[in-house]
Amino acid sequence: MSERVHVLLFDAGTDSEGIHSLELSGHTVVLLFEDEDDALRYAGLLEAQDFPAATVEAITRDEMETFCASAGYEARLVPAGFVPGTAEERLLLAPPERNLDLSHWKEQDEPSVARDGDGDEESLDPQLEAFRRSLEGLL
Secondary structure: OOOEEEEEEEOOOOOOOEEOOEEEOOEEEEEEEOOHHHHHHHHHHHHHOOOOOEEEEEEEHHHHHHHHHHHOOEEEEEOOOOOOOOHHHHOOOOOOOOOOOOOOOOOOOOOOEEEOOOOOEEEOOHHHHHHHHHHHHHO
């Protein structure tokens, strides 16, 4: 069996469920925390920045890497005891001070929309939506 990692979900188990991601060097990165305490700490830091409360969910690393690859995201493992060496690596332990616009995340009348760092909208792939629903079924 594949090792389990911890990811941050918003509105877990609902139709508006979302996964936390970062924009790093032009890539959308989903953090896969090896240590649950690191994931809980990161979720707390996000909440302190007025994010909605995140749920820490354990899922197999293989499933998350498959999900990320199919969505065009990069899965980045944050190993237990990780010590960052660069400014970018520090974002794996503490969220950036500037965050993306979340105002359209929960709107039900529109298709799922993501906003990049410039505020431009990007429609999410229907295949991605179907895969997300299949992952939810595993939880």
